[in-house]
Amino acid sequence: MSTEPTASGPTTSGGTTASSTLEAVAGAPVTGAPPVVEPEHAKRRGAGRNLPAAIAVGAGLGGLLIVAVFVVPVAFPVVAAIAMVLAMLELTRALSHAGLQLPPVPLLVGVIGMVVSTVVFGAEGLLISTAAAVCVLILWRVSESMGLSALRDVAGGVFALAWVPFLGCFLLLLFAREQGEMLVLLAVLGPVGNDIGGYIAGVLLGKHPMAPRISPKKSWEGFAGSLLLGTAAVTAVGSLALDLPWWAGVAIGVVLVLVSTGGDLAQSLLKRDLGIKDMGHLLPGHGGVLDRVDSILLAAPTTYVMLEVLLP
Template sequence: MRLRTLTAIALAPIIIFGIVIGDWAVLALALVVIGIAAYELSRALEPLPFNAALVAGVTPVLLSIPFGTVGILAGSILSLPWALVWLAGRSDVRTLRAILAILLMSVWVGVPMAHLGLISDLANGRLLIVIAIVGPWISDAGAYIFGRLFGRHLLFPTLSPKKTVEGGVGGLVLTTAIVGWFSLEVLGFDPVKSIILGLMVSVASQAGDLFESTLKRILDIKDLGKILPGHGGMLDRIDSLLFTAPAVYYISLLL
Protein backbone atom coordinates (compact mmCIF):
# COMPACT_ATOMS: atom_id res chain seq x y z
CA MET A 1 0.00 0.00 0.00
CA ARG A 2 2.87 2.38 0.77
CA LEU A 3 4.43 1.77 -2.64
CA ARG A 4 1.05 2.26 -4.32
CA THR A 5 0.59 5.59 -2.55
CA LEU A 6 4.08 6.86 -3.38
CA THR A 7 3.67 5.89 -7.02
CA ALA A 8 0.30 7.63 -7.20
CA ILE A 9 1.80 10.79 -5.68
CA ALA A 10 4.64 10.74 -8.19
CA LEU A 11 2.28 10.32 -11.14
CA ALA A 12 -0.30 12.90 -10.00
CA PRO A 13 1.62 16.03 -11.19
CA ILE A 14 2.09 14.52 -14.66
CA ILE A 15 -1.59 13.65 -14.95
CA ILE A 16 -2.67 17.07 -13.64
CA PHE A 17 -0.33 18.82 -16.07
CA GLY A 18 -1.77 16.90 -19.00
CA ILE A 19 -5.35 17.64 -17.98
CA VAL A 20 -4.71 21.36 -17.40
CA ILE A 21 -2.93 21.80 -20.74
CA GLY A 22 -5.44 19.59 -22.53
CA ASP A 23 -5.50 18.80 -26.27
CA TRP A 24 -1.97 17.92 -27.40
CA ALA A 25 -0.76 17.16 -23.87
CA VAL A 26 -3.55 14.61 -23.37
CA LEU A 27 -2.73 12.96 -26.69
CA ALA A 28 0.99 12.98 -25.90
CA LEU A 29 0.38 11.24 -22.57
CA ALA A 30 -1.91 8.77 -24.31
CA LEU A 31 0.84 7.91 -26.81
CA VAL A 32 3.39 7.42 -24.03
CA VAL A 33 0.99 5.13 -22.16
CA ILE A 34 0.32 3.16 -25.35
CA GLY A 35 4.05 2.76 -25.93
CA ILE A 36 4.55 1.28 -22.47
CA ALA A 37 1.46 -0.88 -22.84
CA ALA A 38 2.72 -2.19 -26.20
CA TYR A 39 5.98 -3.23 -24.56
CA GLU A 40 4.16 -4.97 -21.70
CA LEU A 41 1.77 -6.78 -24.01
CA SER A 42 4.56 -7.85 -26.36
CA ARG A 43 6.34 -9.43 -23.38
CA ALA A 44 3.19 -11.08 -22.00
CA LEU A 45 1.97 -12.32 -25.37
CA GLU A 46 5.14 -13.55 -27.01
CA PRO A 47 5.88 -13.83 -29.91
CA LEU A 48 4.04 -10.51 -30.44
CA PRO A 49 6.60 -8.05 -31.90
CA PHE A 50 6.80 -4.74 -30.04
CA ASN A 51 6.74 -2.67 -33.25
CA ALA A 52 3.61 -4.42 -34.46
CA ALA A 53 1.87 -3.84 -31.13
CA LEU A 54 2.96 -0.19 -31.01
CA VAL A 55 1.61 0.70 -34.45
CA ALA A 56 -1.65 -1.14 -33.76
CA GLY A 57 -2.07 0.88 -30.56
CA VAL A 58 -1.15 4.36 -31.81
CA THR A 59 -3.02 4.23 -35.15
CA PRO A 60 -6.51 4.80 -33.66
CA VAL A 61 -5.13 7.74 -31.66
CA LEU A 62 -3.36 9.36 -34.59
CA LEU A 63 -6.32 8.94 -36.94
CA SER A 64 -8.69 10.33 -34.30
CA ILE A 65 -6.91 13.70 -34.45
CA PRO A 66 -8.14 14.66 -37.95
CA PHE A 67 -11.15 12.31 -38.25
CA GLY A 68 -12.60 11.89 -34.74
CA THR A 69 -14.65 8.75 -34.10
CA VAL A 70 -14.41 7.75 -37.77
CA GLY A 71 -10.62 7.78 -37.42
CA ILE A 72 -10.81 5.57 -34.34
CA LEU A 73 -12.97 3.07 -36.21
CA ALA A 74 -10.62 3.14 -39.19
CA GLY A 75 -7.60 2.66 -36.92
CA SER A 76 -9.12 -0.39 -35.29
CA ILE A 77 -10.11 -1.91 -38.65
CA LEU A 78 -6.62 -1.34 -40.06
CA SER A 79 -5.08 -3.38 -37.24
CA LEU A 80 -6.00 -6.66 -38.96
CA PRO A 81 -4.33 -5.97 -42.33
CA TRP A 82 -1.42 -4.46 -40.42
CA ALA A 83 -1.09 -7.69 -38.45
CA LEU A 84 -1.11 -9.74 -41.63
CA VAL A 85 1.43 -7.48 -43.37
CA TRP A 86 3.77 -7.52 -40.38
CA LEU A 87 3.58 -11.24 -39.78
CA ALA A 88 3.69 -12.27 -43.45
CA GLY A 89 7.47 -11.97 -43.57
CA ARG A 90 8.15 -13.24 -40.06
CA SER A 91 7.76 -17.00 -39.95
CA ASP A 92 9.03 -17.05 -36.36
CA VAL A 93 6.07 -15.01 -35.14
CA ARG A 94 3.43 -16.06 -37.67
CA THR A 95 0.93 -17.42 -35.17
CA LEU A 96 -2.74 -16.96 -34.39
CA ARG A 97 -1.70 -15.81 -30.91
CA ALA A 98 0.31 -12.91 -32.38
CA ILE A 99 -2.52 -11.84 -34.67
CA LEU A 100 -5.04 -11.85 -31.83
CA ALA A 101 -2.55 -9.97 -29.64
CA ILE A 102 -2.27 -7.19 -32.24
CA LEU A 103 -6.06 -6.93 -32.40
CA LEU A 104 -6.18 -6.83 -28.59
CA MET A 105 -3.63 -4.01 -28.55
CA SER A 106 -5.69 -2.00 -30.99
CA VAL A 107 -9.18 -2.57 -29.62
CA TRP A 108 -8.42 -2.86 -25.90
CA VAL A 109 -5.73 -0.17 -25.60
CA GLY A 110 -5.56 2.07 -28.68
CA VAL A 111 -9.27 2.70 -29.19
CA PRO A 112 -10.08 3.62 -25.55
CA MET A 113 -7.01 5.87 -25.22
CA ALA A 114 -8.05 7.70 -28.40
CA HIS A 115 -11.31 8.59 -26.65
CA LEU A 116 -9.41 10.72 -24.15
CA GLY A 117 -8.58 13.10 -26.99
CA LEU A 118 -12.22 13.16 -28.05
CA ILE A 119 -13.31 13.92 -24.48
CA SER A 120 -10.94 16.90 -24.31
CA ASP A 121 -12.76 18.42 -27.32
CA LEU A 122 -16.14 18.35 -25.57
CA ALA A 123 -17.57 21.16 -23.49
CA ASN A 124 -16.03 20.81 -20.00
CA GLY A 125 -13.69 18.27 -21.57
CA ARG A 126 -10.95 18.66 -18.97
CA LEU A 127 -13.39 18.00 -16.14
CA LEU A 128 -14.83 14.99 -17.93
CA ILE A 129 -11.30 13.58 -18.27
CA VAL A 130 -10.95 14.03 -14.51
CA ILE A 131 -14.09 11.92 -14.07
CA ALA A 132 -12.77 9.24 -16.45
CA ILE A 133 -9.45 9.03 -14.57
CA VAL A 134 -10.49 9.65 -10.96
CA GLY A 135 -13.83 7.82 -11.15
CA PRO A 136 -12.15 4.38 -11.16
CA TRP A 137 -10.04 5.39 -8.15
CA ILE A 138 -13.22 6.27 -6.25
CA SER A 139 -14.86 3.02 -7.31
CA ASP A 140 -11.80 1.02 -6.21
CA ALA A 141 -11.75 2.81 -2.85
CA GLY A 142 -15.44 2.17 -2.27
CA ALA A 143 -15.09 -1.48 -3.25
CA TYR A 144 -12.08 -1.92 -0.96
CA ILE A 145 -13.70 -0.27 2.07
CA PHE A 146 -17.09 -1.94 1.74
CA GLY A 147 -15.47 -5.24 0.84
CA ARG A 148 -13.29 -5.21 3.95
CA LEU A 149 -16.17 -4.21 6.21
CA PHE A 150 -19.10 -6.17 4.78
CA GLY A 151 -17.72 -8.55 2.14
CA ARG A 152 -19.29 -11.98 2.42
CA HIS A 153 -20.28 -13.09 -1.07
CA LEU A 154 -17.75 -13.45 -3.88
CA LEU A 155 -18.64 -11.54 -7.04
CA PHE A 156 -16.74 -13.61 -9.65
CA PRO A 157 -14.75 -16.22 -7.73
CA THR A 158 -13.28 -17.80 -10.86
CA LEU A 159 -11.97 -14.45 -12.13
CA SER A 160 -11.10 -12.48 -9.01
CA PRO A 161 -11.23 -14.36 -5.70
CA LYS A 162 -11.00 -11.19 -3.58
CA LYS A 163 -13.84 -9.16 -5.10
CA THR A 164 -17.18 -9.37 -3.33
CA VAL A 165 -20.73 -8.41 -4.17
CA GLU A 166 -20.77 -6.06 -1.19
CA GLY A 167 -17.55 -4.42 -2.37
CA GLY A 168 -18.92 -4.00 -5.89
CA VAL A 169 -22.09 -2.39 -4.56
CA GLY A 170 -20.02 -0.14 -2.29
CA GLY A 171 -17.93 1.03 -5.22
CA LEU A 172 -21.09 1.66 -7.21
CA VAL A 173 -22.71 3.68 -4.42
CA LEU A 174 -19.63 5.78 -3.61
CA THR A 175 -18.86 6.54 -7.26
CA THR A 176 -22.46 7.45 -8.02
CA ALA A 177 -22.56 9.77 -5.01
CA ILE A 178 -19.30 11.60 -5.69
CA VAL A 179 -19.32 11.65 -9.49
CA GLY A 180 -23.04 12.39 -9.47
CA TRP A 181 -22.56 15.36 -7.12
CA PHE A 182 -19.60 16.64 -9.16
CA SER A 183 -21.56 16.35 -12.41
CA LEU A 184 -24.58 18.09 -10.91
CA GLU A 185 -22.85 20.93 -9.08
CA VAL A 186 -19.72 21.55 -11.18
CA LEU A 187 -20.66 20.47 -14.70
CA GLY A 188 -24.29 21.57 -14.44
CA PHE A 189 -25.73 18.24 -15.62
CA ASP A 190 -29.32 17.44 -14.75
CA PRO A 191 -29.89 14.98 -11.88
CA VAL A 192 -30.74 12.00 -14.12
CA LYS A 193 -27.66 12.44 -16.31
CA SER A 194 -25.48 12.91 -13.22
CA ILE A 195 -26.71 9.68 -11.64
CA ILE A 196 -26.37 7.70 -14.87
CA LEU A 197 -22.83 9.00 -15.39
CA GLY A 198 -21.82 8.03 -11.86
CA LEU A 199 -23.36 4.57 -12.19
CA MET A 200 -21.79 3.85 -15.56
CA VAL A 201 -18.34 5.05 -14.50
CA SER A 202 -18.34 2.52 -11.66
CA VAL A 203 -19.79 -0.27 -13.81
CA ALA A 204 -17.25 0.40 -16.57
CA SER A 205 -14.42 0.64 -14.04
CA GLN A 206 -15.24 -2.70 -12.42
CA ALA A 207 -15.76 -4.33 -15.83
CA GLY A 208 -12.35 -3.09 -16.99
CA ASP A 209 -10.70 -4.51 -13.90
CA LEU A 210 -12.42 -7.87 -14.34
CA PHE A 211 -11.46 -7.97 -18.02
CA GLU A 212 -7.79 -7.60 -17.18
CA SER A 213 -8.10 -10.15 -14.37
CA THR A 214 -9.53 -12.60 -16.91
CA LEU A 215 -6.69 -11.92 -19.33
CA LYS A 216 -4.06 -12.48 -16.64
CA ARG A 217 -5.70 -15.74 -15.61
CA ILE A 218 -5.67 -16.91 -19.21
CA LEU A 219 -1.97 -16.03 -19.43
CA ASP A 220 -1.33 -17.38 -15.91
CA ILE A 221 0.59 -14.28 -14.76
CA LYS A 222 0.21 -12.04 -11.71
CA ASP A 223 0.92 -8.67 -13.36
CA LEU A 224 1.37 -7.55 -16.95
CA GLY A 225 4.42 -5.46 -16.03
CA LYS A 226 6.53 -4.00 -13.24
CA ILE A 227 7.05 -0.37 -14.25
CA LEU A 228 4.85 1.06 -11.48
CA PRO A 229 5.92 -0.07 -7.97
CA GLY A 230 2.96 -1.32 -5.98
CA HIS A 231 0.69 -1.32 -9.03
CA GLY A 232 2.41 -3.73 -11.40
CA GLY A 233 2.51 -2.61 -15.01
CA MET A 234 0.94 0.28 -16.88
CA LEU A 235 -1.88 -1.95 -18.05
CA ASP A 236 -2.50 -3.02 -14.45
CA ARG A 237 -2.96 0.65 -13.60
CA ILE A 238 -5.14 1.78 -16.53
CA ASP A 239 -7.32 -1.32 -16.95
CA SER A 240 -10.36 0.53 -15.60
CA LEU A 241 -9.62 3.72 -17.57
CA LEU A 242 -9.71 1.71 -20.79
CA PHE A 243 -13.40 1.08 -20.12
CA THR A 244 -14.37 4.37 -18.43
CA ALA A 245 -12.97 6.71 -21.11
CA PRO A 246 -15.34 5.51 -23.87
CA ALA A 247 -18.20 5.33 -21.35
CA VAL A 248 -17.74 8.95 -20.27
CA TYR A 249 -17.47 10.14 -23.86
CA TYR A 250 -20.59 8.44 -25.19
CA ILE A 251 -22.73 9.12 -22.12
CA SER A 252 -21.81 12.82 -22.41
CA LEU A 253 -22.91 12.78 -26.06
CA LEU A 254 -26.03 10.64 -25.77
CA LEU A 255 -27.46 12.36 -22.71
Protein backbone atom coordinates in the same frame (compact mmCIF):
# COMPACT_ATOMS: atom_id res chain seq x y z
CA MET B 1 -6.77 -2.38 -10.96
CA SER B 2 -8.66 -2.57 -7.71
CA THR B 3 -8.05 -5.07 -4.97
CA GLU B 4 -10.82 -5.61 -2.45
CA PRO B 5 -9.67 -7.91 0.35
CA THR B 6 -12.23 -10.06 2.07
CA ALA B 7 -12.19 -11.90 5.33
CA SER B 8 -12.21 -15.24 3.58
CA GLY B 9 -9.28 -14.32 1.23
CA PRO B 10 -8.04 -16.14 -1.86
CA THR B 11 -7.03 -19.75 -1.80
CA THR B 12 -5.86 -20.69 -5.27
CA SER B 13 -4.90 -19.08 -8.55
CA GLY B 14 -4.75 -20.61 -12.01
CA GLY B 15 -1.74 -20.39 -14.29
CA THR B 16 0.17 -22.03 -17.09
CA THR B 17 3.43 -23.89 -16.63
CA ALA B 18 6.57 -23.38 -18.65
CA SER B 19 5.97 -26.68 -20.43
CA SER B 20 2.45 -25.68 -21.46
CA THR B 21 3.80 -22.41 -22.82
CA LEU B 22 6.32 -24.32 -24.93
CA GLU B 23 3.51 -26.55 -26.17
CA ALA B 24 1.51 -23.47 -27.17
CA VAL B 25 4.46 -22.05 -29.09
CA ALA B 26 4.88 -25.36 -30.92
CA GLY B 27 1.19 -25.36 -31.81
CA ALA B 28 0.30 -28.31 -29.59
CA PRO B 29 -2.87 -28.18 -27.47
CA VAL B 30 -2.34 -26.71 -24.06
CA THR B 31 -3.51 -28.83 -21.19
CA GLY B 32 -4.80 -27.40 -17.96
CA ALA B 33 -2.15 -26.70 -15.36
CA PRO B 34 -2.67 -27.74 -11.72
CA PRO B 35 -3.80 -24.97 -9.40
CA VAL B 36 -1.10 -23.10 -7.57
CA VAL B 37 -1.65 -22.60 -3.85
CA GLU B 38 -0.98 -19.03 -2.86
CA PRO B 39 1.27 -18.30 0.11
CA GLU B 40 -0.27 -17.95 3.50
CA HIS B 41 0.24 -14.21 3.69
CA ALA B 42 -1.95 -13.79 0.60
CA LYS B 43 -4.83 -15.37 2.48
CA ARG B 44 -4.76 -12.91 5.32
CA ARG B 45 -7.09 -9.99 5.33
CA GLY B 46 -5.20 -6.94 4.18
CA ALA B 47 -4.10 -4.93 1.22
CA GLY B 48 -2.38 -7.73 -0.63
CA ARG B 49 0.12 -5.10 -1.85
CA ASN B 50 2.53 -2.43 -0.61
CA LEU B 51 -0.04 0.10 0.57
CA PRO B 52 2.31 3.08 1.18
CA ALA B 53 3.87 2.60 -2.26
CA ALA B 54 0.42 2.19 -3.83
CA ILE B 55 -0.79 5.45 -2.25
CA ALA B 56 2.35 7.35 -3.26
CA VAL B 57 2.26 6.09 -6.84
CA GLY B 58 -1.49 6.71 -7.10
CA ALA B 59 -1.07 10.28 -5.85
CA GLY B 60 1.79 10.84 -8.31
CA LEU B 61 -0.26 9.54 -11.23
CA GLY B 62 -3.21 11.69 -10.18
CA GLY B 63 -0.98 14.75 -10.00
CA LEU B 64 0.48 14.00 -13.43
CA LEU B 65 -3.01 13.71 -14.89
CA ILE B 66 -4.15 16.99 -13.32
CA VAL B 67 -1.09 18.83 -14.65
CA ALA B 68 -1.41 17.34 -18.14
CA VAL B 69 -5.15 18.02 -18.38
CA PHE B 70 -5.58 21.37 -16.64
CA VAL B 71 -2.16 23.06 -16.45
CA VAL B 72 -0.39 21.99 -19.66
CA PRO B 73 -3.22 20.64 -21.84
CA VAL B 74 -0.97 20.38 -24.90
CA ALA B 75 0.91 17.63 -23.04
CA PHE B 76 -2.14 15.43 -22.46
CA PRO B 77 -2.00 13.59 -25.84
CA VAL B 78 1.71 12.93 -25.24
CA VAL B 79 1.05 11.54 -21.77
CA ALA B 80 -1.79 9.42 -23.12
CA ALA B 81 0.42 8.11 -25.95
CA ILE B 82 3.22 7.17 -23.55
CA ALA B 83 0.79 5.35 -21.26
CA MET B 84 -0.68 3.43 -24.22
CA VAL B 85 2.77 2.47 -25.54
CA LEU B 86 3.80 1.13 -22.13
CA ALA B 87 0.49 -0.71 -21.75
CA MET B 88 0.91 -2.23 -25.23
CA LEU B 89 4.41 -3.46 -24.37
CA GLU B 90 3.08 -5.04 -21.18
CA LEU B 91 0.20 -6.71 -23.01
CA THR B 92 2.51 -8.05 -25.72
CA ARG B 93 4.82 -9.53 -23.10
CA ALA B 94 1.89 -10.97 -21.13
CA LEU B 95 0.35 -12.66 -24.18
CA SER B 96 3.70 -14.30 -24.89
CA HIS B 97 2.96 -16.51 -21.86
CA ALA B 98 0.22 -18.09 -23.98
CA GLY B 99 2.59 -18.67 -26.89
CA LEU B 100 1.51 -15.60 -28.88
CA GLN B 101 4.36 -13.80 -30.62
CA LEU B 102 2.93 -10.38 -31.41
CA PRO B 103 5.15 -8.19 -33.62
CA PRO B 104 5.87 -5.12 -31.47
CA VAL B 105 6.88 -2.72 -34.27
CA PRO B 106 3.53 -2.49 -36.13
CA LEU B 107 1.65 -2.46 -32.83
CA LEU B 108 3.65 0.44 -31.38
CA VAL B 109 3.56 2.35 -34.67
CA GLY B 110 -0.17 1.71 -34.71
CA VAL B 111 -0.55 3.20 -31.22
CA ILE B 112 1.25 6.40 -32.20
CA GLY B 113 -0.62 6.65 -35.49
CA MET B 114 -3.99 6.19 -33.82
CA VAL B 115 -3.22 8.86 -31.22
CA VAL B 116 -2.03 11.38 -33.81
CA SER B 117 -4.95 10.67 -36.14
CA THR B 118 -7.45 11.08 -33.30
CA VAL B 119 -5.95 14.39 -32.20
CA VAL B 120 -5.87 15.78 -35.76
CA PHE B 121 -8.97 14.27 -37.38
CA GLY B 122 -11.20 13.19 -34.48
CA ALA B 123 -13.39 10.08 -34.54
CA GLU B 124 -12.99 9.59 -38.30
CA GLY B 125 -9.23 9.62 -37.91
CA LEU B 126 -9.43 7.03 -35.16
CA LEU B 127 -11.51 4.66 -37.29
CA ILE B 128 -9.30 5.00 -40.37
CA SER B 129 -6.04 4.67 -38.44
CA THR B 130 -7.35 1.62 -36.59
CA ALA B 131 -8.20 -0.09 -39.88
CA ALA B 132 -4.78 0.85 -41.26
CA ALA B 133 -3.01 -0.49 -38.16
CA VAL B 134 -4.84 -3.82 -38.47
CA CYS B 135 -3.89 -4.11 -42.16
CA VAL B 136 -0.23 -3.37 -41.43
CA LEU B 137 -0.25 -5.89 -38.59
CA ILE B 138 -1.65 -8.63 -40.84
CA LEU B 139 0.82 -7.95 -43.65
CA TRP B 140 3.75 -7.73 -41.23
CA ARG B 141 2.94 -11.01 -39.49
CA VAL B 142 2.09 -13.11 -42.54
CA SER B 143 5.29 -11.91 -44.24
CA GLU B 144 7.21 -13.73 -41.50
CA SER B 145 5.36 -17.04 -41.63
CA MET B 146 1.99 -18.57 -42.43
CA GLY B 147 -0.16 -21.16 -40.72
CA LEU B 148 -2.09 -21.45 -37.49
CA SER B 149 0.54 -19.67 -35.39
CA ALA B 150 0.33 -16.61 -37.65
CA LEU B 151 -3.46 -16.62 -37.40
CA ARG B 152 -3.27 -16.71 -33.60
CA ASP B 153 -0.72 -13.92 -33.52
CA VAL B 154 -2.81 -11.73 -35.83
CA ALA B 155 -5.91 -12.32 -33.70
CA GLY B 156 -3.95 -11.44 -30.57
CA GLY B 157 -2.59 -8.30 -32.24
CA VAL B 158 -6.05 -7.14 -33.30
CA PHE B 159 -7.24 -7.73 -29.72
CA ALA B 160 -4.33 -5.66 -28.40
CA LEU B 161 -5.03 -2.77 -30.81
CA ALA B 162 -8.72 -2.80 -29.95
CA TRP B 163 -8.17 -2.94 -26.19
CA VAL B 164 -5.40 -0.41 -25.62
CA PRO B 165 -5.16 2.34 -28.27
CA PHE B 166 -8.66 2.19 -29.75
CA LEU B 167 -10.45 2.39 -26.40
CA GLY B 168 -7.82 4.71 -24.94
CA CYS B 169 -8.21 7.25 -27.75
CA PHE B 170 -11.75 7.93 -26.56
CA LEU B 171 -10.12 9.96 -23.80
CA LEU B 172 -8.70 12.17 -26.54
CA LEU B 173 -12.13 12.43 -28.17
CA LEU B 174 -13.59 13.53 -24.83
CA PHE B 175 -10.73 15.99 -24.36
CA ALA B 176 -11.45 17.60 -27.73
CA ARG B 177 -15.04 18.39 -26.81
CA GLU B 178 -16.31 21.49 -25.04
CA GLN B 179 -15.22 21.37 -21.38
CA GLY B 180 -13.07 18.42 -22.39
CA GLU B 181 -10.88 18.70 -19.30
CA MET B 182 -13.83 18.02 -17.02
CA LEU B 183 -15.10 15.24 -19.28
CA VAL B 184 -11.77 13.45 -18.98
CA LEU B 185 -11.92 13.92 -15.22
CA LEU B 186 -15.45 12.51 -15.25
CA ALA B 187 -14.33 9.39 -17.12
CA VAL B 188 -11.38 8.86 -14.78
CA LEU B 189 -13.25 9.47 -11.52
CA GLY B 190 -15.60 6.55 -12.13
CA PRO B 191 -12.83 3.90 -12.12
CA VAL B 192 -10.88 5.72 -9.38
CA GLY B 193 -13.95 5.89 -7.14
CA ASN B 194 -14.64 2.26 -7.96
CA ASP B 195 -11.13 1.27 -6.82
CA ILE B 196 -10.99 3.38 -3.67
CA GLY B 197 -14.55 2.71 -2.52
CA GLY B 198 -14.19 -1.00 -3.22
CA TYR B 199 -10.88 -1.22 -1.39
CA ILE B 200 -12.07 0.58 1.75
CA ALA B 201 -15.37 -1.30 1.98
CA GLY B 202 -13.66 -4.59 1.16
CA VAL B 203 -11.07 -4.17 3.93
CA LEU B 204 -13.56 -3.05 6.56
CA LEU B 205 -16.63 -5.10 5.69
CA GLY B 206 -15.73 -7.69 3.05
CA LYS B 207 -17.09 -11.13 3.89
CA HIS B 208 -18.89 -12.45 0.82
CA PRO B 209 -16.69 -13.12 -2.24
CA MET B 210 -18.08 -11.71 -5.45
CA ALA B 211 -16.31 -13.99 -7.93
CA PRO B 212 -14.04 -16.31 -5.94
CA ARG B 213 -12.87 -18.32 -8.95
CA ILE B 214 -11.83 -15.19 -10.86
CA SER B 215 -10.82 -12.59 -8.28
CA PRO B 216 -11.06 -13.99 -4.73
CA LYS B 217 -10.31 -10.62 -3.10
CA LYS B 218 -13.39 -8.94 -4.56
CA SER B 219 -16.42 -8.92 -2.28
CA TRP B 220 -20.02 -7.84 -2.60
CA GLU B 221 -19.44 -5.41 0.26
CA GLY B 222 -16.55 -3.93 -1.70
CA PHE B 223 -18.76 -3.64 -4.77
CA ALA B 224 -21.30 -1.71 -2.71
CA GLY B 225 -18.53 0.67 -1.63
CA SER B 226 -17.45 1.04 -5.27
CA LEU B 227 -21.00 1.81 -6.34
CA LEU B 228 -21.44 4.39 -3.61
CA LEU B 229 -18.19 6.32 -3.99
CA GLY B 230 -17.88 5.99 -7.76
CA THR B 231 -21.42 7.20 -8.39
CA ALA B 232 -21.10 10.03 -5.87
CA ALA B 233 -17.85 11.28 -7.44
CA VAL B 234 -19.20 11.22 -10.99
CA THR B 235 -22.49 12.83 -9.96
CA ALA B 236 -20.69 15.61 -8.08
CA VAL B 237 -18.43 16.49 -11.01
CA GLY B 238 -21.26 16.18 -13.52
CA SER B 239 -23.62 18.42 -11.54
CA LEU B 240 -21.17 21.01 -10.20
CA ALA B 241 -18.67 21.36 -13.05
CA LEU B 242 -20.58 20.27 -16.15
CA ASP B 243 -24.13 21.36 -15.27
CA LEU B 244 -25.45 17.89 -16.03
CA PRO B 245 -28.85 16.90 -14.61
CA TRP B 246 -28.39 14.96 -11.39
CA TRP B 247 -30.05 11.91 -12.90
CA ALA B 248 -27.56 11.92 -15.78
CA GLY B 249 -24.67 12.01 -13.33
CA VAL B 250 -26.14 9.12 -11.37
CA ALA B 251 -26.76 7.09 -14.52
CA ILE B 252 -23.25 7.67 -15.85
CA GLY B 253 -21.73 6.95 -12.43
CA VAL B 254 -23.57 3.66 -11.97
CA VAL B 255 -22.70 2.46 -15.48
CA LEU B 256 -19.04 3.45 -15.08
CA VAL B 257 -18.78 1.48 -11.84
CA LEU B 258 -20.39 -1.56 -13.47
CA VAL B 259 -18.08 -1.30 -16.48
CA SER B 260 -15.02 -0.77 -14.26
CA THR B 261 -15.86 -3.78 -12.11
CA GLY B 262 -16.45 -5.89 -15.22
CA GLY B 263 -13.12 -4.72 -16.62
CA ASP B 264 -11.34 -5.65 -13.39
CA LEU B 265 -12.85 -9.13 -13.44
CA ALA B 266 -12.10 -9.60 -17.14
CA GLN B 267 -8.44 -8.70 -16.68
CA SER B 268 -8.21 -10.89 -13.58
CA LEU B 269 -9.54 -13.80 -15.64
CA LEU B 270 -7.08 -13.06 -18.44
CA LYS B 271 -4.14 -12.93 -16.04
CA ARG B 272 -5.30 -16.14 -14.38
CA ASP B 273 -5.43 -17.85 -17.77
CA LEU B 274 -1.95 -16.53 -18.62
CA GLY B 275 -0.56 -17.62 -15.26
CA ILE B 276 0.68 -14.16 -14.21
CA LYS B 277 -0.11 -11.95 -11.23
CA ASP B 278 0.37 -8.52 -12.82
CA MET B 279 0.70 -7.25 -16.36
CA GLY B 280 3.92 -5.47 -15.38
CA HIS B 281 6.00 -4.17 -12.50
CA LEU B 282 6.61 -0.54 -13.42
CA LEU B 283 4.29 0.93 -10.76
CA PRO B 284 5.05 -0.28 -7.20
CA GLY B 285 1.90 -1.29 -5.38
CA HIS B 286 -0.14 -1.32 -8.60
CA GLY B 287 1.68 -3.69 -10.92
CA GLY B 288 1.99 -2.39 -14.45
CA VAL B 289 0.55 0.52 -16.39
CA LEU B 290 -2.13 -1.73 -17.89
CA ASP B 291 -3.12 -2.88 -14.39
CA ARG B 292 -3.72 0.76 -13.53
CA VAL B 293 -5.56 1.90 -16.66
CA ASP B 294 -7.58 -1.21 -17.53
CA SER B 295 -10.83 0.20 -16.14
CA ILE B 296 -10.18 3.66 -17.61
CA LEU B 297 -9.84 2.10 -21.07
CA LEU B 298 -13.42 0.87 -20.77
CA ALA B 299 -14.75 3.92 -18.95
CA ALA B 300 -13.64 6.40 -21.64
CA PRO B 301 -15.76 5.04 -24.53
CA THR B 302 -18.61 4.35 -22.11
CA THR B 303 -18.62 7.99 -21.01
CA TYR B 304 -18.44 9.17 -24.62
CA VAL B 305 -21.39 7.01 -25.70
CA MET B 306 -23.52 7.84 -22.65
CA LEU B 307 -23.06 11.56 -23.20
CA GLU B 308 -24.18 11.12 -26.81
CA VAL B 309 -27.23 9.09 -25.73
CA LEU B 310 -28.33 11.06 -22.67
CA LEU B 311 -27.41 14.54 -23.85
CA PRO B 312 -27.42 14.53 -27.68
